[in-house]
Amino acid sequence: MNLLIERGILLKPYAAPLDIATGKHRVPDGWTADRTPAMHARFNELEAEIPDETPGFVLWAQVEREEGERLAKFKRPCPGWVPVKQSERRIVKAYRELFIRMNPGSNGKARPGTKWPPDGRYVLRGATMERME
Secondary structure: OOOEEOEEEEEEEOOOEEEEEEEOOOOOOOOOOOOHHHHHHHHHHHHHHOOOOOOHHHHHHHHHHHHHHHHOOOOOOOOOOEOOOOOOOEEEEHHHHHHHHHOOOOOOOOOOOOOOOEEEEEEOOEEEEOOOO
């Protein structure tokens, strides 16, 4: 499975619905990769507007909520990448193991000087998450 870490947020691909007539996956209405730059622009606006040190994931959740409301007006599905939920244990466990490999002796806990996995594309093979080159 392909995964993406973007601005510190772990994302998984949105599952495209299957078109029964053709037997192929179709791109859902409203799935537009070209909306991603607009969402990043809105994130940057929020980052500039809010003076305190609000975590990036909170701002990104706001952007996703706004985008969801925009798409709901047209009755379209969510964009192509969605955040990984805590209930998706296989992915969360692989991310934790990657974190521990980057920070030996941390037992999966963040401390001062902790290294976080860098933004980019990753692949999940079995129970291991590796960065794609």
